[in-house]
Amino acid sequence: MKETSKHELDRMDRNILRALQKDGRLANADLAKMVNASAATCHRRTQRLFDEGYIASVRAQIAPATVGLGALVMVGVVLDRSTPESFAEFEKAVGAMKEVLDCNLVAGDFDYLLKIRVRDMAGFNLLHGKQLIALPGVRQIRTFFVLKEVKDNAPLPF
Amino acid sequence: MKETSKHELDRMDRNILRALQKDGRLANADLAKMVNASAATCHRRTQRLFDEGYIASVRAQIAPATVGLGALVMVGVVLDRSTPESFAEFEKAVGAMKEVLDCNLVAGDFDYLLKIRVRDMAGFNLLHGKQLIALPGVRQIRTFFVLKEVKDNAPLPF
DNA sequence: CTCGTGCTTGGAAGTTTCTTTCATTTTGAT
DNA sequence: ATCAAAATGAAAGAAACTTCCAAGCACGAG
Numbered sequence: 001m002k003e004t005s006k007h008e009l010d011r012m013d014r015n016i017l018r019a020l021q022k023d024g025r026l027a028n029a030d031l032a033k034m035v036n037a038s039a040a041t042c043h044r045r046t047q048r049l050f051d052e053g054y055i056a057s058v059r060a061q062i063a064p065a066t067v068g069l070g071a072l073v074m075v076g077v078v079l080d081r082s083t084p085e086s087f088a089e090f091e092k093a094v095g096a097m098k099e100v101l102d103c104n105l106v107a108g109d110f111d112y113l114l115k116i117r118v119r120d121m122a123g124f125n126l127l128h129g130k131q132l133i134a135l136p137g138v139r140q141i142r143t144f145f146v147l148k149e150v151k152d153n154a155p156l157p158f
Numbered sequence: 159m160k161e162t163s164k165h166e167l168d169r170m171d172r173n174i175l176r177a178l179q180k181d182g183r184l185a186n187a188d189l190a191k192m193v194n195a196s197a198a199t200c201h202r203r204t205q206r207l208f209d210e211g212y213i214a215s216v217r218a219q220i221a222p223a224t225v226g227l228g229a230l231v232m233v234g235v236v237l238d239r240s241t242p243e244s245f246a247e248f249e250k251a252v253g254a255m256k257e258v259l260d261c262n263l264v265a266g267d268f269d270y271l272l273k274i275r276v277r278d279m280a281g282f283n284l285l286h287g288k289q290l291i292a293l294p295g296v297r298q299i300r301t302f303f304v305l306k307e308v309k310d311n312a313p314l315p316f
Numbered sequence: 317c318t319c320g321t322g323c324t325t326g327g328a329a330g331t332t333t334c335t336t337t338c339a340t341t342t343t344g345a346t
Numbered sequence: 347a348t349c350a351a352a353a354t355g356a357a358a359g360a361a362a363c364t365t366c367c368a369a370g371c372a373c374g375a376g
Binding site: 317318319320321322323324325326327328329330331332333334335336337338339340341342343344345346 | 347348349350351352353354355356357358359360361362363364365366367368369370371372373374375376
């Protein structure tokens with residue numbers, strides 16, 4: 001009985017994932033050489049990794065500063081009440097804010113931690129005044145301006 | 159006088175960026191149709207976006223849970239001393255930790271905010287005990303376990 | 317207004333690459 | 347040891363990329 005045919009990843013699979021995580025545009029022929037397989041085999045393996053959901057997507061990483069999003073801000077949010085409805089409402093509202101790149105419900109001093117990109121500090125002030133404090137159920141917001149991006153979106157270690 | 163030949167991005171350029179941000183594997187022919195241009199023009203524009211640094215890279219997004227990295231943890235760090243050497247040393251050490259996906263120097267209650275992926279809570283405890291508290295110059299660490307990933311790595315809004 | 321310069325465009329040729337097919341090998345269970 | 351199922355690699359066929367070139371457009375000088 002084979003369930004959903006979720007085979008284990010062998011060494012070749014992992015090597016393919018690692019290579020594509022570094023360069024999603026790798027030509028299949030080159031990738032095949034890197035993992036010591038024929039083009040056909042490599043192509044099949046890669047397609048399986050897509051089909052079975054190991055690779056969620058392949059996306060271009062755009063340099064934020066070049067499109068006018070040079071400022072990064074982390075924000076901690078505390079809600080008024082800790083009810084499921086309160087959380088759901090907040091998450092829905094945040095989901096609609098395109099400036100919010102990450103949003104995580106956390107355990108600790110905050111309820112949510114947000115990662116936000118805007119043009120500059122002025123842009124953040126606008127967002128803060130017009131949208132963040134207007135989010136539903138927000139009791140407190142703590143802002144962490146990013147002074148230096150040491151690591152951003154590093155590849156997954158596996 | 160042409161500086162570094164940094165033309166402005168026109169509508170077609172932005173459309174290309176947006177499309178590739180969603181799907182970095184788009185065939186040039188398909189992309190061309192989406193932006194209403196010939197394959198040749200689209201190819202040139204895309205190559206320029208790469209060459210001039212608008213697209214930093216194209217990377218496969220691997221589903222963390224499928225490679226044994228189902229747990230996400232945000233960590234706030236306060237250093238002992240606020241000297242350039244102290245910061246540099248900390249950043250170097252963090253740079254070598256593959257589990258740390260993001261690391262940002264921030265202004266606020268913490269010096270650094272880290273985004274960390276591990277297998278599970280046990281994995282984090284190991285990392286915490288063996289590496290995080292051993293990082294150079296660390297005075298205090300505050301841990302935020304992520305209970306729910308509402309948004310992760312959303313595309314840049316531009 | 318007209319001309320000329322320089323940049324951008326799109327069709328098509330030539331080349332590379334992908335994708336499928338098929339015979340063979342390997343794997344894994346009995 | 348034997349068989350069935352799955353995976354592999356070479357090659358053919360299909361599709362895509364990349365370059366070349368003539369034509370179009372914008373813009374400034376005269």
